[in-house]
């Protein structure tokens with residue numbers, strides 16, 4: 001999608017011409033629940049999201065027209081499938097029906113990477129030959145709970161993560177050999193052990209069965225290493241637009257101290273570091289911080305530093321020490337930020353805050369706080385990172401009132 005042309009036209013008009021209606025395209029869309037608005041044409045989806053964002057954020061100012069995708073299919077670079085057995089003792093794989101633990105069997109999905117889907121189906125078909133059982137939640141027996149596949153769209157490196165109930169996998173060497181023979185493009189295979197009664201897919205413990213235990217991808221001119229447990233944006237086409245918008249909203253001149261809060265593997269901070277004096281990243285996930293440090297080294301970025309900490313606690317500490325920050329980039333999870341973090345932003349008083357959010361509801365709540373404490377919303381840009389779902393990403397530029 002040409003971003004400029006999208007900005008000039010209302011989203012629905014831009015897409016109605018090119019995107020056909022998709023009603024009923026996916027046979028399981030109602031049961032799966034993953035693509036809540038797939039019954040709408042893509043143009044209508046964008047209109048729907050624009051209205052929803054305007055309703056929540058319109059009170060802060062003008063909302064730019066949402067940036068949609070030219071090809072809104074198979075955009076997900078991360079695919080995960082749950083495994084179980086059906087009443088006839090056949091192994092099934094698919095997604096949990098929304099808000100339940102019932103698996104909807106799925107072999108291919110319109111929004112997922114096609115190669116990842118193909119690998120998951122192949123693994124399911126191979127299981128019996130390698131004496132691999134599927135986990136049955138009813139009696140808590142069986143080996144394989146989930147398969148997670150991540151693909152670097154720019155590098156074509158593929159990671160397969162087998163999430164199992166036990167580290168004992170007698171046939172692992174033969175299984176890995178057979179899977180690699182079928183898919184030589186797989187660059188790493190990881191066995192993740194999850195023995196907990198939890199809705200979390202991944203457990204804490206990991207064994208690398210093949211390759212380095214991570215994949216790499218290229219985005220905005222940087223190479224990023226991505227481990228099984230690290231967060232990486234799932235739609236790289238739109239992530240490029242998202243990050244470019246965020247960095248342009250930061251209005252860096254080469255001298256600023258920038259905080260990249262909730263930094264994941266250091267992506268936004270590294271993109272911003274080229275135009276900043278220094279960047280300080282903070283992230284709670286240890287594996288992601290390890291990736292971030294390796295990423296900075298790999299890209300020879302010397303003006304970025306990472307801290308493994310809770311972002312709120314880290315900011316409170318910074319405020320307590322009287323530290324200085326010119327710009328805060330923040331990209332919290334769906335739950336949004338917290339008062340500890342936001343109050344410390346107010347104390348640190350950066351000239352500008354760029355808030356990247358995947359949940360306009362918590363974004364509205366957090367903007368309310370900043371606006372009450374001397375900040376003004378300057379620009380708001382929704383980006384459609386998740387076509388066919390009801391989710392929308394937004395980038396917001398927030399400036400200190402006195403500036």
Ligand SMILES: C[S@@+](CC[C@H](N)C(=O)[O-])C[C@H]1O[C@@H](n2cnc3c(N)ncnc32)[C@H](O)[C@@H]1O
Nearest residue numbers: 231233262263264283284285310311331332333
């Ligand atoms: C939406 S992701 C954004 C990551 C990164 N900015 C990117 O674009 O890839 C949110 C990140 O916040 C991290 N996170 C969640 N809660 C946190 C907290 N309390 N303190 C610091 N990081 C946190 C998650 O581990 C995740 O990496």
